[in-house]
Amino acid sequence: MKAGHGEPVIKAGRGAAPGASRAAAVPFLLRWSVLTAAVVCWELAARARGSVYFPPPLRIARHARDLWFSGPAGHLFLTSAGAGTILPSLGRMAAGFALAGVAGIALGIAVGRSRRAYALCNPVLQFARAVPPPALVPVFVVVFDFGTPMQVASIAFSAVWPVLVNSAEGARATDPLRLQVAAVLRLTAPERLWFLILPSALPRIFAGLRLSLSLSLILMVFSELLPGSDNGIGFTLTDAQTRSDLLTVWSALLLLGALGYLLNTGLLAVERRLVGPRTSAGRTA
Missing domain, CATH: 1.20.5 (Single alpha-helices involved in coiled-coils or other helix-helix interfaces)
Structure with a gap:
């Protein structure tokens, strides 16, 4: 039995x-x-139309591969043109995103844990977040002049606000009962921050980081469209447009879309590793 x-x-x-x-x-x-x-629909429509302004996606992908990804395996298949186009852009975006992430999390946690500081800073934060990021680029041109420092500064300053605001909201949303238990257990301020406040704020922090990542990619391209840039994806896009090289223009757009998807997927993987599945987080909350 x-x-x-x-x-x-x-x-x-x-x-x-x-x-x-x-x-x-x-x-x-x-x-x-x-x-x-x-x-497939794009491919069929482009081939049926036969317009030079609307090339088929397979032709665009083949041109992008020949232009940037037909190099040796030891160089990650990057050609010299690919290394001179993609790597500088990724370096600027990574530097700006890292600065925005570190500053946004640190300042957001500090502001969010103090009711008085949050009440005083919230109008400024909301105002700064509402300013369109491209509108700030001329200010950074005046302050830093053209070049990489201006590009990194404009990316970091514009991308910091989503992280800062979400970090502050996450810190404010920490369960008061847990804070009282931490006080009873006599946890030090660093221990409360590391074991209580940061884990509680992580979902909102990552929500801000995802917004910041998309802003960093947009500002990276926009800053490279300005005069004075001599490399990067944005510069390649402008240069190809002036030469009426529409295949390269479409290839740069395809590259930006692929980079945005890959970067967002990587950030989501890190979030799932640190925070856990959203369903589990929702049940826990």
Whole structure:
């Protein structure tokens, strides 16, 4: 009887894993099937129209590969043109995003833990967040002149506000009961910050970091469109436009979309590793 009762359980356990994998594969297949259908429609429409202003996506991808990704494997398949175009842009964006992230988290936690500081700083934060980031670029041109420092400063200053505001909101949302327990346990201020406030604020911090990442990519391109730039994706986009090299223009747009997707996917992977799945976080909250 025990064997008879246990046998169906073993069969159900064996069948659960394929069912779960199939259920997890359905959203993945649906997502990529929609993208594939969109690319196929674009390809067919472009070939039917035959316009030089609307090239097929396969031709754009082939041109981007020949231009930037046909180098040796030891250089990550980057050509000299690819290294001179992609790496400077990623370096500027990474520097600006890192500065914005560190400053935004530190200042946001400090502001969010003090009611008086939050009440005093909140109007300034909301005003600064509402200013369109490209409008600030001329100010940084005057302060830093053209060049990499101006580009990094404009990226960092414009991208810091989503992180700062979300970090402050996350710090303010820390459960007061947990803070009282921490006081009873006589945890020091660094211990409260590390073990209580930061874990509680992490979901909002990562929400701000995702917004900051997209802003960093936009500001990186915009800063490279300005006079004085001599490399980067934005400079390549402007240079190709002036030469009426539409294939390179489309290739740069395709490259920016791919970079944005890859960077956002990487940040989401880090968030899942540190915060956990959103469903679990929602149940815990």
